[in-house]
Amino acid sequence: MPKTQATIRQGVVMALAAAALTTAGGAAYAGRSCEQKPVSVQTIKKGMELAAQTAKALDAPGAKVVVLGRAGQDLSKYNLRYSHLGWAYKTPEGNWRVDHKLNECGTAEAHIYKQGLGEFFLDDLWRYEAVWAVPTPEVQERMLPILQDRRKVLALHQPRYSMVSYPWATKYQQSNQWALESLAMAMEPSVTTREQAQAWLKFKGYEPSAMKIGAMTRLGGRMTAANIAFDDHPNEKRFADRIETVTVDSVMSFLQRAQLTGAPQTLKVN
Numbered sequence: 001m002p003k004t005q006a007t008i009r010q011g012v013v014m015a016l017a018a019a020a021l022t023t024a025g026g027a028a029y030a031g032r033s034c035e036q037k038p039v040s041v042q043t044i045k046k047g048m049e050l051a052a053q054t055a056k057a058l059d060a061p062g063a064k065v066v067v068l069g070r071a072g073q074d075l076s077k078y079n080l081r082y083s084h085l086g087w088a089y090k091t092p093e094g095n096w097r098v099d100h101k102l103n104e105c106g107t108a109e110a111h112i113y114k115q116g117l118g119e120f121f122l123d124d125l126w127r128y129e130a131v132w133a134v135p136t137p138e139v140q141e142r143m144l145p146i147l148q149d150r151r152k153v154l155a156l157h158q159p160r161y162s163m164v165s166y167p168w169a170t171k172y173q174q175s176n177q178w179a180l181e182s183l184a185m186a187m188e189p190s191v192t193t194r195e196q197a198q199a200w201l202k203f204k205g206y207e208p209s210a211m212k213i214g215a216m217t218r219l220g221g222r223m224t225a226a227n228i229a230f231d232d233h234p235n236e237k238r239f240a241d242r243i244e245t246v247t248v249d250s251v252m253s254f255l256q257r258a259q260l261t262g263a264p265q266t267l268k269v270n
Contacts, residue, residue, distance in 0.1 A: 039122070046128050050269045051117035054130045055096055057267055058088065065089045065140040065147065067179070067261065068098060069248040070120065071127040078211045082131050082248035085176055086120070089147045099147050101175040103161050108226045110161035110175065112153055129268040133252055133261035142186040156181045156194050162229040164245045167201075167208040169232040170194045176246040180206070183260075206254045209247040218243075 058066055069085035086100025098120045103110040121130070135143065146152040162172035173181075173194070184197035191197050218230050218238075230238055237244065255261040 043124050047121040050121045050128045063134045065143045066132045066134050069131040071129050072125050074126045080249050085248045101178040103227050109159050131264050131266045133264045135261045139260050146186050163227050166232040167246050171232040204258050208244040209250045211243045212241050213243045214241050
C-alpha cells in the first residue's frame with residue numbers, strides 16, 4: 001500500500017475512535033467552540049484530508065519538530081486568523097504526533113494531550129486550514145527531547161485554565177501559553193518555573209495580542225463560562241478594556257522575528 005494511502009487509512013481509524021470518545025462525553029476543547037454535537041462523516045472526511053495533506057507537507061522539509069496551529073474559531077473580530085497551536089514532532093516510526101493543551105469543556109481545568117494529526121484536525125473547525133512554522137535545527141534539537149518525555153512536557157503545565165489568561169501571570173494558563181512557555185524552557189536550561197519562562201520571553205521580545213473586550217462582555221463571559229477569567233489581568237488594562245493573551249498569530253510572528261523559525265506556511269482544504 002502506498003505510504004500516503006496508509007497514512008490516510010490509519011488516520012481515519014484514529015479519527016473514528018476519537019469521534020466515539022467525543023460523543024461519549026468528557027470532551028476536551030481548545031481554540032474552538034464548546035458546542036457538543038455528533039461528528040458528521042463530512043467533518044471526519046475534511047479533517048482527515050487536512051491531516052493527510054499536512055503530513056505530506058511537513059515531511060517535505062525533513063523537519064523533526066514544527067509548531068502547528070489550526071483555526072477552530074472565528075476570531076476575525078479581534079484581527080486573529082488562528083485559535084490554537086501545539087508542538088508536532090515526527091516519531092522514529094515516521095508518524096507525526098502533536099503535544100497540545102486542551103480544556104475540559106465547561107470546566108476551569110485543562111490537560112496536555114498527545115494526539116495524531118487526524119485527531120488534531122478532527123474537530124468541527126471554523127476553517128479547515130493548517131498553519132505551521134519549521135524551527136531552526138537548534139530549536140528542533142532542544143524541543144524534541146521535551147516532547148518525547150512526559151515529565152518534561154508537564155514541567156510548566158498549570159491545570160487551572162482561562163481562555164484569555166494573562167501572558168505575564170501564573171494563576172491560569174491557556175493552551176498557546178503552555179506551548180510558548182515550554183519553548184522558553186527548551187531554549188534556556190536554567191528555566192524551571194513559569195515566572196522564569198515568562199522573563200525569558202520578555203527578554204526575547206515576545207508581544208502578546210491585545211483584544212478590546214468591554215466590561216459587559218467580560219461580565220457575561222465570567223458568569224456563564226468556567227473557562228473564562230479576567231482576574232489575573234492588571235486592573236489598569238482590564239478597566240481600559242484591553243485584554244492581552246497569547247495567540248497563535250502573536251506566537252508565529254514572534255518566532256519568525258526572533259529567528260527561531262522560518263516563515264509560517266499554510267494549507268487549506270475547501
